[in-house]
Amino acid sequence: MPVTPPPDYSVRPRLPGSHERRVVAVLLALLLLLGASFTLGRWSAGRGAAAPGQAASAAAQDEIQALKQQLAIVQRDRQVMRVATDALRRTLSDRGAEIESLRADLAFYTRLIGGDEQAPGLGVAALTLSPVAGTRGYTFTVTLLQTARDSNPVHGLMTLTLQGVQGGRAARCAWAQLADARQRDGLPFAFKYFQQVHGMLVLPPGFVPARIHVTLKPAGGAAFTRDLAWAGTLAGKDTIHVPQNP
Structure with a gap:
């Protein structure tokens, strides 16, 4: 039975510091991955928390605008009412003066x-x-x-x-x-x-x-x-x- 010769091994000298560089690179990659994951998580959480706040702010702005419009309508109605009231008072005053004048004329011509x-x-x-x-x-x-x-x-x-x-x-x-x-x-x-x-x-x-x-x-x-x-x-x-x- 033929005898198989043992494999040949070659001894290569290891470059100084190569293993440490690989370890450092791996650690840096892990740190970058962790930092990216943390930043992405914070951004997602902030976006999710900001959405309800923005919705509430928009709703408040809509309500403020609606109240401003209602106030403007009330002020306009009040102004119209004031003008109408003043006009009515002037009309009543003029009618009262006219009635008194007619009464005086009637009394005068009655005496006449x-x-x-x-x-x-x-x-x-x-x-x-x-x-x-x-x-x-x-x-x-x-x-x-x-x-x-x-x-x-x-x-x-x-x-x-x-x-x-x-x-x-x-x-x-x-x-x-x-x-x-x-x-x-x-x-x-x-x-x-x-x-x-x-x-x-x-x-x-x-x-x-x-x-x-x-x-x-x-x-x-x-x-x-x-x-x-x-x-x-x-x-x-x-x-x-x-x-x-x-």
Whole structure:
């Protein structure tokens, strides 16, 4: 039986440090793999945690936007309501003034045709005073009328007299003390149904008026006087007063 010769072995010298380099390379590869796995895990976890937060933030933004739109609508509705309310108030005020004007006109024409209890004849329907700024002067308007049926035209002179207080005592100012020198005899009137007489008076220094008397002196007839409160004439009250003795 043939004998098999033993294998040949060759001895190769090992390079110094080659085994250590392989070990270090393997360790570095493992460390890199572990680092990559850790980073990937953190990124995945962060992405998963951020998704619900982003959804909640988006929902909050949508709700804020919806509330802003609702607030804008409410503010717009409130503004429209305010404008409508102001317009309604102005309309009611205008209607109230119109009603008062119509009532005054009705009362005036009722007196003109003798539809109230006033005695027929010449009368004073109204007297209004307006102060002249920066002076003691007042402009006035006296409305005269005739309430008698089938009355004839009437003409004559009108004067005003004031009663009040001056220097702590009762005082009286005649028309000559109040009027311009050219009108001291009185203001003329001439009408058949009604007329407005305009004029101006100036209060003496220190005089405080309380009452005002309107005296009418028709030509060919007896003079008579109407007594009115000074405050009432300043307020523009349109009333008929009971005649007083001249």
